[in-house]
Amino acid sequence: MHGRIRTWGPGALVLLPTVLLLGYFVYGLIAWTFNTSLTDKHNARPVPTNHVGFENYVNLFGEERFLNSLKNLGVLTVAFIVGTLIFGLLWALLLEKGVPGEGIFRSVFLFPMAVSMIASGVVWGWLLNPSQGDDARGLNRLFSILHLNFLENPWWTAGSRWTTMASIALPAVWQLSGYIMALFLAGFRGIPPELREAARVDGASEFKLYRYVLFPQLSPIALSALIILGHMSLKLFDLIYAITGPNQFRTEVPSVYMWNTLLRSDMAKAAAIAIVLLAVVAVLVIPYVAYTVRQESEE
């Protein structure tokens, strides 16, 4: 018995602070938020509250504003993930083919990540000015100078949900494509050169080489990229807040709506939105965690 404690005791002692802190600040607070979301605490009054079951959730899903924000989030996530993966992969491919001054390109592509979302949001807010024609400013102005007038558009201020949220996704794509490029580039560099040589000896064309030899090796990286981008998109708040302001129906996503709800001291409703967001993130992350755990145990 005594000997056993010797084996696992020190390890447990090292882990204990982490477990306690995580338990309190992550899981404890999740439980507390969930509990708040089941109450009727719709103001800041310090009075006892009653549990009302899932009433707040029922109300939320019957509310046009919340459903609108969920749809916005869905479109934003798709536009953001697809855009970032395309640009990231494209840049990685180009660099992998070899260019002079690769280091410079790498820094240029990675640089946007160093800018905070709120700062880039302010700048993109100016760039995405919807004025067109003679009054054009921002990107529209650039297009008109380049005689690409057909590209001018009202960005997020008019048009369908797709054009609106794709405009919002644009700065996020700009910001994170470099990171995805770095992931893929590392993946390409990690593939042993012998594999390529073998494929070439077997007479594979360049297209077939990528299609059957290289891309399959990148699928774990693509999956992590998907998870990272997905959960970032779900949490996106500062960018939208900076570009469109806090109360913009067209671009409101649940995280922004949660902020507005909290500002009007509707604790229970804000907590319910938070839990819905957590559930959406969980849908994305849990299968991934399960997958990686299975992969590791197989190895």
Next chain:
Amino acid sequence: MRGGWSKTVAVLGAAGLLAVSACGNSDDGGSGDSSASKDVTVFTWWADGGEKAGLDGLVSTFGTECKDFKFVNSAVAGGAGSNAKQVLANDLAAGKPPATFQAHAGAELGDYIKNGQVDDVSDLYKEFGLDKAFPQSLIDNLTVDGKIYSVPANVHRANVVWTSPAVLKKANLDATKAPASVDAWIADMEKLKAAGVKAPLATSKGFAEEMVMEVVLLAELGPDKFTGLWNGQTDMAGADVTAALEKFKKILSFSNADREAIDWPDALQYVNKGQAAYTVMGDWVAAQQLADKVPDSAYTYWPAPGTAGNFQYLADSFTLPTNGQTPEGAKCWLKVVGSAEGQKAFNTKKGSIPARSDAVVTDYPKYQQAAMADWKANKIVPSCAHGAACTLGQNDSILSAMGQFSSGMDVGVLQKALVAAAKPN
């Protein structure tokens, strides 16, 4: 960039709050210290510019009038106090209110009153003679169920149109006289458009569009029905409201395409640069024009068409929080805020006008002199966009509806959202 900084402050504030609540017991041990109990923490969102200068003016008066107490600045930066309100809500929820905090006078205080977080200060009004110094109509606006919960430091006017005489000249319009009604205003905008002015009205996102809607509603419904919109006495679903909203839609169609992408100073620049004829904005524009050194001859202003004789007000005020620390110090602060000297020290720097009707007009710049005359003579009407007529929750719903309307331009949807928002919650 300013948003980023103020966010940091808010986060630090929240972190600090955690730390404070974590060691609550040791705090109680220290409260016997007499010098600490004389601190008066004043919570505001006046962190820079004319607002900070105004606060400094109040502080120096406080320093001479209330020698027993020490002013402790507890300002949180951020436009219109959005960050500050969040930090304040945390402080109040944790039972750690400041000695006094800033809030828009009127309905916005309703949340704090409902939550039992502020005390009745009606007795102080008698003690300081404020019941005689403030206009009766303002006192009526501030009174909730026979009680008053705050002392206003200043008054701003919301229903003002700022114009560019040079642009109006293109359509042979008189810059010195307001159009007699909303319809006449629309006719003028048509003339401007015909004269080649692409966007006669410059406006900007969120509350600026809400202010345009408010002046149209006020002009079309009259002051009493307008005030009733926000407290349930006027039917928001009524046909007269629909008609007014149709006119608002027409007016918005004369405005700049990038209205959802800019802030009010940008909209003002369109007027100053001669790209637009009008902008509807509160009278803090006067302070902005002074700061930007725009000559008096380059712009004129009048009450929004159809609203002459009405003074649509908003006011910054200070409260007495329930169980706040140093209540005597807070009362002394409120006395300074309401006093003639305090209001002069504050308003000459912030660019607003004193709430007292006995202020000396010649102490103030040109625009404020005109506004002070109106403040005495006009009917006082509250503004929803700035918390005098609406609670924070109502205003959040209305702002969301404004954003939806700006792109869809569907009057039916807007009115339905307004009906839902106006319901007292």
